[in-house]
Amino acid sequence: MSSILPVPDKQTILTRLSEGSYDAFLYDCDGTLADNMGAHKASYSAAATMCGFELDDAIIDELAGWPIIQVAEEIRKRYNGNFDPAAFAQLKNKLYESNFINETKPIEFVVAHLKAHVGKVRIAVVSGGSRPSVSKTLQLLGISKLVEVLVCAGETPRGKPYPDPFLSAAEKLGVDPTKCLVFEDGTPGVQAAEAAGMRWIRIDHA
Known part of the structure; x- marks a missing residue:
């Protein structure tokens, strides 16, 4: 189940698309609830620069939704990098949380959709980000x-x-x-x- 949502009243369209006998809505965070992918890219690029290469x-975008450590491992593989992926991931997280996270803005129609369904269905957020980062993001979004x-x-394993x-x-x-x-906004999440045997809606907030 997929949808592109380039219409003025995106929340109304999203509500209609999500009608059905569902017991829970599971939202990705970065790029789905939070307009922060630019900030994440900046922190990855800054980490790469500090490790001596240009990213x-x-x-x-390609790996959106992957755990950060796995993104770091893939970056090392593709760039033939001489760095420890765990250290790279820690550096990326530190840079993001200290320099970029406060740039986070809500993707309004998705956040409004979540708020409108509290008490109607169970609500979870499932993210490839670290718990401290995602928790702070949800606080910034007020949800x-x-x-x-x-x-x-x-x-998870x-x-x-x-x-x-x-x-x-x-x-x-x-x-x-x-x-x-x-x-979800990313292919890995879809x-x-x-x-997992779940239906899905792909969020396009462009």
Whole structure:
């Protein structure tokens, strides 16, 4: 199930697309609820510069939703880098949280959709970001208290595009995976939702 939403009243369209007998809505964070992909790209690029190479940040769009450590491993592989992926991921996180996270803005129609469904369905956020970073982002968006379950990078055996994070969220909510609807902006997240047996809506906030 996919949709591009380039119409004026995106929240209305998103609400209509999400109608059905769902027990839970599972939202990605970065690029779905939060307009912060530019900030993430900047922090990856800054980390790469500090490690001695120039990063083409298109890779961040390609791997959107992957745990940061896995993105770092893929960057090392493609750039034949001489750096420790764990250290790179820590540096990226430090740069993001100290220099860029406060640039976060809401993707208004998705945040409004979440708020409108609190109490109607169970709500979870499933992200490839670190828990401190995602928690801070949800606070900046003013929705941290509305999210019942948060699943972040490193908290399941495998991250997106594998189904583990979404299945973990469904288990924590006590909801059948087939009764979950996923909201995602990245291909890995869509692949993870499909692998989990969940329906999905792809968010295009351009």
